[in-house]
Amino acid sequence: MRNLWIFGYGSLIWRPGFSFEQAVPAILHGVHRSLCVYSWVHRGTQDNPGLVFGLDKGGACIGMAFKIAPEQAEKTLQYLREREQQTMVYKETHRRLRLLDDEGTKVRAVTFVADRTHEQYAGALPLAQQLEIVKGAVGQSGANPEYVLNTHAHMKEMGIKDQSVEWLAKELSN
8 A cells, every 4th residue: 555645734734643754745636624524523513613714716725735644544534533423514525735845755644524515514704703713612622722723823833824713713712
């Protein structure tokens, strides 16, 4: 089996939860990072949903590509499916992306894209509404503001600029 690559754009950037041989910043075209998924498990509940990042149609997203050793591939995919697919709000896809390495290497990676037909798909909510939802939500993995702030901090560390995420982080820090 060839090496497996995983593309992370939200909490996978800062808490992958699996072993990897290499982590390389990468760009994926055709989708963008968006706080477009209502969280009923990790950062909210069904009665009080939070918001988590999903990949939504259009644009491009810089994230982290993780190279998985062949002997770890099945275990890693099983872990990710259990973590990301508890409510099946994402579509597991294989996408071509470009590593932001010296060679601009192209690889195929597994990534999870928001399912626009799923009842947890929030779409493009106004920032003020996103802020109110995030401020009041807590789930099994912790408080929703912590998730947004951690993702923002790691995006900033990677040099990724996103005005919406930056505005939310500033408001959540006040």
